[in-house]
Amino acid sequence: MATMKKVQIEAKLGEKFRMEAKIHNHLIVVDQPQAGGGDDGGPTPLEYLLVSLAGCITAIGRIVATQRKINLRSMTVKVEGELDVEVLLGKNMTDRPGFKGFKAMVKVDADLSPAEKKEFLHEIDRRCPVSDNISQLTPVSVELEE
16 A cells, blocks of 8 residues: 655745745755846756755665665766756747756765676666656646646
């Protein structure tokens, strides 16, 4: 039987592009660079998506390493993606606004052979909810709340 967990946040738009969310004891700030009309008070939503993927890879990496009793000394994750900004600015109405793809480059510092590191990384990706949500079709519902 599945053990379901609901994850929920609430965020509020402030001045210009600044958005804040209080999550547990953390204040998360999303903003745009000054060149984009913001105050550069925090990363952009797009950057947070990349951070989310990197964070999931490292967290699942730690879980897998602990379960397999692997001495995982560290992991370094670089994530990149490209998108057409003309779409989100409303200048191009034919393409989709999202990233065309993501690339996560992971360095694993553990006593594993290159083949074992690849298998370890494959297991991490298979179990990472963020990777799954951005690589598979996940329904999104944006609704007006009264």
